[in-house]
Amino acid sequence: MLVKVYGSAVFGVEATTITIEVNIDKGIGYHLVGLPDNAIKESSYRIAAALKNNGYQLPGKKITINMAPADLRKEGSAYDLTLAIGILVASGQLQSDEVDRYIIMGELSLDGSLQPIRGALPIAIKAKEEGFKGFFLPKQNLKEAAIVSDLEVYGVDNVQEVIDFFEGKGTIQPAVFDTREEFYKTLDFPESDFSDVKGQESIKRCMEIAAAGGHNIILIGPPGAGKTMLAKRLPSILPPMTLREALETTKIHSVAGKVKEAGLMNQRPFRSPHHTISNVALVGGGSYPQPGEISMAHNGVLFLDELPEFKREVLEVMRQPLEDREVTISRAKFTVTYPSSFMLVASMNPSPSGFFNNSESSISSSPHETSRYLNKISGPLLDRIDIHIEVTPVPFDKLSEERKAESSASIRERVIKAREIQVLRFTDYEKVNYNAQMSTRLIREFCTLDENSKQLLKSAMERLNLSARAYDRILKVARTIADLENATEIGSHHIAEAIQYRSLDREGWLG
Template identity: 60%
Template sequence: MLIKTFGSAVYGVDAHIITIEANVISGTKFYMVGLPDSAVKESEHRVESALKQNGYFMPRQKVIVNLAPADIKKEGSSYDLPIALGILSASGQEQLEGLDQSIIMGELSLDGDIRPIRGALPIAIEARKRGFKTFILPKENASEAAIVDNLEIIGVQNIKEAIDHLTNRKKIPMIDYDTRDVFEVNINQYAADFANVQGQENIKRSLEIAAAGGHNVIMIGPPGAGKTMLAKRLPSILPPLSLQESLETTKIYSVAGQLKEDSSLVATRPFRSPHHTISDVALVGGGGNPQPGEISLANNGVLFLDELPEFKRTVLEVMRQPLEERKVTIARAKVSIEFPANFMLIASMNPCPCGYYNHPEKECVCAPGVVQKYLNRVSGPLLDRIDLHVEVTPVSFAQLTEDRKTESSEVIRARVIAARMVQQDRFKDQPEIFNNAMMNSQMVKSICEINQAGKNLLKTAMEKLGLSARAYDRILKVARTIADLSGKDEIQIEHLAEAIQYRSLDRDGWAT
């Protein structure tokens, strides 16, 4: 008897429906076709053991399992459950109802327990899109899939529960999940807050500007000055995720298998901080079966690169294109996969190998030329994509011990949201532009107009401070954001003056 069950394969952040055909006919041996990998082929032994442990048997006839379409490679062990149920029904051991309207996924253990899978959310989205009514999957993944409405989500712990449900012996109630309620509860749950930071008012100001305009930032300062501490608090002042952004980010984490057990929805801005020994594949994504990298896991959030010059040059260079295009494309011989990568880059670095160049109290012990050589580890094209260069100095003992109450993240975030609303209205006719940092050169000319006094100031700054040509557009973008924070329609001279000071690494002679 020929029986069809349905599963899914995930490529990138999208799912594709896979038809699993099981046929039991006269003959011997077990055959699996349809481009399965080793993990899929090995399902024969897991299925046989799981069936026997639950009072069933593997047919001693010719069993053919076909995974269609046959030209798409099937990877992983999550096809075990639909294969087992297909064989069970095809051999006449059980009459399973609703197989033609159900997507079924799950890895079987030898005793029939079902282990979690990756990509439950994109599979559920595709199942609803293709008109399926039910999604049967491991119980651990049920709340993740239940984000999708108009789809009956059935979480099972073992194959026996799945069989009982499909034979109507013991129906399992569908998961009831209110996505919006969970989203609203968790949207502001950040562990770190700017209220706990003493001093560093100028750095807080620069991070507020970065958050308001979506600008990339690099912080330069000695060890222990607070660069990492401040970077970790940046997500708490960014505008809250929209539900659409939350679902997009959750899909990426679902595919990567990085959703926490107690969380089915990524409701806060991601903060990713990879170690400087990371490979280029781990950073941008890839592999035999392409998986999202750190830049995609930071989508709609923050990617923090601590000790930037210590990263391998090749790793940093592969970020240049994703920083511009807000996405990364992984090309293989038979498939091309696109991952979103719309993140804010926050980098930090010591000014020199010893860490104390330009320190107000400690003396730098680096040899002549070493400072410039250290800074040259970060390429000009990468620095060209970073709008704000911020010098961080140590906090004094008096600042650390003062009782003065500092602004909370909630207060700062309110100003950031107000500035973003201005930009939202400004770019309402530009579907690919969401903030000031995303403006191209042509838009900068029309949107960031300055008066004659501003032009004179900018000219003087470029001549006196030796600012490079690439700093010009960056200064105007940042000045536009500062004006938005101030509620001004036009860029004033004080906005330009503040923006100019955030170009430290563009100054001639900074590291001499």
């Protein structure tokens, strides 16, 4: 008897429906075809034990299973439940005409219980698009898949529940999940707050500008100046995620298997990889490509602490994703693209000793040592960072102040107002939501300068020997500063402030 059941494979952040054809005929043998990997080939042992422990059996006949499309490589153990249900229907142990109306996925344990899978959200989205009635999956993944409306999503604990459902004996009900209600109900500020930071008013101003325009920023200062503390509080002043951004972010984390019982993500991700990270772990890849840290930080913040300590080749692979806001991983037979629109926040010491060049200081590095240290970071990468700012230690009188600093909530209000201006500005432009995403053409359109501003910028370009990319960055930052003031035109004082935020472009910036 021939039976068709349906599963799904995830490539990148999109799912592809897999048709699993099970044929049982005279003879002996278990033949699995359609480019399965080793985890799928080993499934026969898990399926046999799970069925036997639940009162069923693997038929002692010739079982042929084809996973179509046969030229697409399938990987992972998530097809165990799909194969088991197909075998039961094909062997007559389960009588049902409904199995082909559902996507069925789950990894089986030997007692028939189910283990969580990866990519539940993109699979559910694809199931809805292709008109399937419902989706069976492990209960641990239920919240994440139930985000999709107009699809019956059943979270199950073991294979017996699925069998009972198709035999009409089951009591399991589809999940009811109001995506919008759940999203807005739990929308809140992160725990860290800028009111904890003493002093550093100029740095907070930079962080506000970076958040308002989505600009990349690098903090340069000695140990203990507060670089990490400031960076970790940046998400608290970013605008709340929109529902679309939340779905995009959840999709990526679902593919990486990082969502499970969390459901819809409503906080912007903050990723802080260690400096020993490999380039594959940072941008994504592997034999079966998985999203890297830059994609896990999509719609959020990627924080690289002690930037010069990262391997140079690791930092260089970020150059293209920083421009294109997506990363494409190519293999011989397929290509996957992961979105990577993130804010890069980096921190570094000004020299190997950790301190600015100061002839009066007992701890100092030679100019040669400092130059060699800074050369670990390439010019093209620094060009892609819009704001460079020096962080100096906080004096005692500021540290001992009782007065509470400005809270993240009040800074966030100004950031949201600036972002609203940008959303209206870029309404007609796809994939452009804030100033940092502007192309050269959009910069020419929205960053027009008067004669005084042009002369000021020309003088800075010549004196600091700035690149064309740095010129664009200054204009983008100036546009954001003007938006924070609700100014229609960019003024010379906006340009002057933006030029100040290019510390690493200035000769002798170490003092």
